[in-house]
Amino acid sequence: MRLRTVGHLTAEAVRSVQDNGLLSVAAISTVAVSLLVLAVISLLALNMQHLTRVMDAKVQVVAYFAPKATAAQETAAVERIKALPHVTGVKYVSRAAALRQLAHEFGRDRTLLHQVETHNPLPDSADVFVDKTGNISGAVRAVQKVPSVASVHDAQAVVNKLTNFTRAVRYLGLFLVSALALATVIVIGNTVRVAVYARREQIGIMKLVGATNGFIRWPFFIEGAILGLGGAMVSGAIVWWGYRWLNHAVAALVPFLPLLAPAHLLPHLVETLLASGLLLGALGSAISVRRHLNV
């Protein structure tokens, strides 16, 4: 096929998109919503995975000392914990140090911190490092029995919950995205069906003057691809600006929540969205053309 023919067929497709008016808008909106859901779920899953990894890399078990415990009692407790099986290291954290760490994580938002600074609610604690993830619950039980230890925080339990939740989001997302992809294909297919119907007279004339099947079909493929790509661009733009905005907002309000940086994430995500839109659009029109265009 020659380049000018491609140009002609593309121009026909663009005209058809325009002629279809509201229906084209509806199709583009559907694609945009579907891909937006895909993007939100991807961002959620990726960030939760990231959060899990960050927490995993941090302390696994924290022992909080009783408020009445003396310095000597706490030192003795640290020694006893060090001696426990599977424990590879213990790091003592005074309540003052804990407050400084919190202050660091809160960053610029000091109003909340200022209130707790006048009366530090944090106890002294010890970060406990365990050799293997599988030994954590055993270690937690052993640490709980050490005198002067008031409570033990099992960070791994949180990580596990987070991991499970991430998995659930992935499966739900997969289901939701498949359903929406199907809806998108159907809506684009329907739009193309209407376009085929609107052009049936022209198609008849094209056949009469010797147009090949490809020549007749291509504008409809291109039309589907345009609708898909149009929707993808809308969702891509929303995600592009939306995630940046969210990132700023989160950094200001909940600074210790580690979101993935937009710069690394968004280009790939938007690329994926555009490719998906194009593909879904072409697929929808291909199915529709096969079913409704008897050439």
Next chain:
Amino acid sequence: MHAAWRGRFSIIVTLAGVTKVYPPRSVALQDINLDIERGEFVFLIGPSGAGKSTLMRLLYREERATSGRVSVNGHDLMRMRPSRLPFFRRQIGVLFQDFKLLPDKSVAQNMAFPLIVAEVSPREARRRVGLWLEIVGLRDRARALPAELSGGEQQRAALARAAINNPALLIADEPTGNLDPRTAQDITELLHEINCRGTTVVVATHSVEMVDRMRRRVVEVGGGRIVRDEVRGSYRALEDGVAGAAGRGLAVGVQTRPAAVARVWPGRGSRRG
């Protein structure tokens, strides 16, 4: 040897023992035998429902014959692969009573349409559109939309579109059916001009004046069969009294080998080159 060569290259349309049945059992054509030579101008006449349109649809392969042999411009239409059909259609021009112009394209764009489809170069396409705008006298209306044209102008645009690919065969199904006599005559003259340029023309019509003025080959269809085939025919077989009756008798006798009669038609040899 010589006769075989002529037979192979001078005949553009052959229908042999052709029957067309529309499902479930509407018999439109029965045992049709018809040869048309290159360069001929043929009128297809007959009452409504006789099978004229059906016969023409067989020629551009809009319909397939139920049985028999259909050969057009060297192509066996009974065996043609669907993928070859578009390329066959580019050798044929088709004209209808209702013009069938694309309503959202200008006159020039409508005329250029078969050229775009055939991927003719833009320069050549412009040249041919310019030429045909001139021939059909629509130079001033090139940018107009079909809705802005009179019926006669629309049919002239449609005629230019049908002829712009220099088809070997032009098929016109009641091309003047929607036009007043004066406009109809313009179209008839254009068809004659196209015929003079070497294109074989087949016209189905109910127009007595058109047939009687032209005095060309007349093939009359009735009840799905060819009932008359005259070399220089008129619309009504009996219009010349006894001579007409003799003509009818001749036609019936000639029906099986119309090409033999067509061959003695004076003046046609020069056009065939």
